[in-house]
Amino acid sequence: MEGMVEFWSQIGSIMATLMFVCTFAERVLPSRVWDSLESYFYKIVHSLFGFLFTDVTITFEEYQSDESFHGRNEAYTAIENYLSIDSSERASKLKAKTTKGMRSIAFSMDDYEVITDEFEGIKVKWYLEKQLPVSQSISWDVSRDEGRRCYKLMFKDKYRSIITESYIPYVIEEGKKIKKRNKFQKLYTNCNGDDRDLWTYVTFQHPATFDAIAMEPNKKQEIINDLMAFTKSKEYYNKIGKAWKRGYLLYGPPGTGKSSVIAAMANLLHYDVYDLELTAVQDNTSLRKLLIDTSKKSIIVIEDIDCSLDLTGQRKNQSKDDENKDSKVLPIKEMAKGTRDKKKSKSKVTLSGLLNFIDGLWSACGEERIILFTTNHVDKLDPALIRRGRMDKHIELSYCGFEAFKVLAKNYLNLESHNLFEKIRTLLEETRMTPADVAENLMPKSPGLENAGEVGLENLILALEKAKEVERLKAEEALKDDGDNGELDEEESDEEDDEEDGSEGEGTSDEDEDDDSSDEDLLKI
Numbered sequence: 001m002e003g004m005v006e007f008w009s010q011i012g013s014i015m016a017t018l019m020f021v022c023t024f025a026e027r028v029l030p031s032r033v034w035d036s037l038e039s040y041f042y043k044i045v046h047s048l049f050g051f052l053f054t055d056v057t058i059t060f061e062e063y064q065s066d067e068s069f070h071g072r073n074e075a076y077t078a079i080e081n082y083l084s085i086d087s088s089e090r091a092s093k094l095k096a097k098t099t100k101g102m103r104s105i106a107f108s109m110d111d112y113e114v115i116t117d118e119f120e121g122i123k124v125k126w127y128l129e130k131q132l133p134v135s136q137s138i139s140w141d142v143s144r145d146e147g148r149r150c151y152k153l154m155f156k157d158k159y160r161s162i163i164t165e166s167y168i169p170y171v172i173e174e175g176k177k178i179k180k181r182n183k184f185q186k187l188y189t190n191c192n193g194d195d196r197d198l199w200t201y202v203t204f205q206h207p208a209t210f211d212a213i214a215m216e217p218n219k220k221q222e223i224i225n226d227l228m229a230f231t232k233s234k235e236y237y238n239k240i241g242k243a244w245k246r247g248y249l250l251y252g253p254p255g256t257g258k259s260s261v262i263a264a265m266a267n268l269l270h271y272d273v274y275d276l277e278l279t280a281v282q283d284n285t286s287l288r289k290l291l292i293d294t295s296k297k298s299i300i301v302i303e304d305i306d307c308s309l310d311l312t313g314q315r316k317n318q319s320k321d322d323e324n325k326d327s328k329v330l331p332i333k334e335m336a337k338g339t340r341d342k343k344k345s346k347s348k349v350t351l352s353g354l355l356n357f358i359d360g361l362w363s364a365c366g367e368e369r370i371i372l373f374t375t376n377h378v379d380k381l382d383p384a385l386i387r388r389g390r391m392d393k394h395i396e397l398s399y400c401g402f403e404a405f406k407v408l409a410k411n412y413l414n415l416e417s418h419n420l421f422e423k424i425r426t427l428l429e430e431t432r433m434t435p436a437d438v439a440e441n442l443m444p445k446s447p448g449l450e451n452a453g454e455v456g457l458e459n460l461i462l463a464l465e466k467a468k469e470v471e472r473l474k475a476e477e478a479l480k481d482d483g484d485n486g487e488l489d490e491e492e493s494d495e496e497d498d499e500e501d502g503s504e505g506e507g508t509s510d511e512d513e514d515d516d517s518s519d520e521d522l523l524k525i
């Protein structure tokens, strides 16, 4: 008993001396010098006393470099995130970092700090050690932030299996979840600035969620399920030998929510978004470069794909020389929506380049990616581009139905039912209005209006009745035109028959020109 008391008193006095030396050194030495000595001091304390409290130590290095992986160790990052929870209460020395847009400050344990954690009644200790680079360990002028770190997990040997089999996987999983929650999502674009082979980004802060998307509920759930299944299918994709990526084609008239669905997908999965402007990509090499520069867990979007690629017109303008050089290189028109024929692009991205982009070898180098195309004219796209396997899921976004309207009414007016709903249901069945227009009509025109809900519904009814009337008039006119054309056609068809007989064998019509452009690369636009 006496021996034990003496042992502990000696330990106590050694610790007290070390603490005194440490405090003294910290006060009198210049901070640069103390910074480089601090690591040695803590290493001594740790190796002297660590054995008293633990039997097993597992080290998680910040960087890993071997034949399987080179870079920042994901386990280290996950542990860092896991330990950041409540670290302001658990550790006495802390590091502070600002988070998303300087909205708050996040604390994490500082170097050489110990945090105690508990798992199923077992106490473990986490120690953050900083390893100074050899070249710097003899230098007095050391920057505090340089050097590699490692987390050391310390626990009693009898808990070895529960710690390795349950606790560590739990920590990694929790850490990943925290990272996902805190992730600063980015929206990248390739057409800002001079260097168009580079992505530039802004913070992605789009409020769209699937809850607010007006769509038939089963269809919405199907999309969500599909996305969630995709994110959990790493092993499955490996097993079937496919790159872990999925293609979605969103099609439908303007204002039906294609862009909103993309934003909702990004928010659901916490993925970054790469908005690829194809008309700004010089050629296939640039396209490849851009793709390689995308990170995993991202959505690569090409909006209005039918406007980005219009190859048939360009082929007609190409010189014979160009065609001889490379019959497969089919330039893309650079044009904004609506000014299709005015401005020609120097871009030489081809359909085969684009297909390689989707399913080529190099597109498999980053995993967990979603490729998304949107179009207003699905029928104008080359079937090769959108076949299953490339665009795995085709999602049609259409005019507003009653179920979609209910989502909008809840969202915009906070109304789940109303006696005007039935009237709106009938009108929506009789006429076509996009969710964008329905939303616009529902939106209160002046803030704080008392009966905003009813006013919004009445506005919508008026707009629907007007749209119905316009559609009726159009249908009548079309019917009238058809009648007139029918009479005309009969007269013209006799003339055409005569002409066709005369021009047989010349083969110079536009149709013939188009026919010879039946390369696999040709987009049917």
Ligand SMILES: Nc1ncnc2c1ncn2[C@@H]1O[C@H](COP(=O)(O)OP(=O)(O)OP(=O)(O)O)[C@@H](O)[C@H]1O
Pocket: 212, 213, 214, 215, 252, 253, 254, 255, 256, 257, 258, 259, 260, 261, 376, 397, 434, 435, 436, 437, 439
């Ligand atoms: N299905 C929808 N659910 C909820 N809001 C919608 C929906 N469709 C359209 N909106 C509203 O209309 C606006 C325009 O929609 P969005 O930009 O998503 O349409 P789009 O289909 O991408 O149109 P375009 O083909 O012209 O690009 C959105 O900001 C949103 O407020």
Ligand SMILES: [Mg+2]
Pocket: 258, 259, 260, 303, 374
């Ligand atoms: Mg859009």
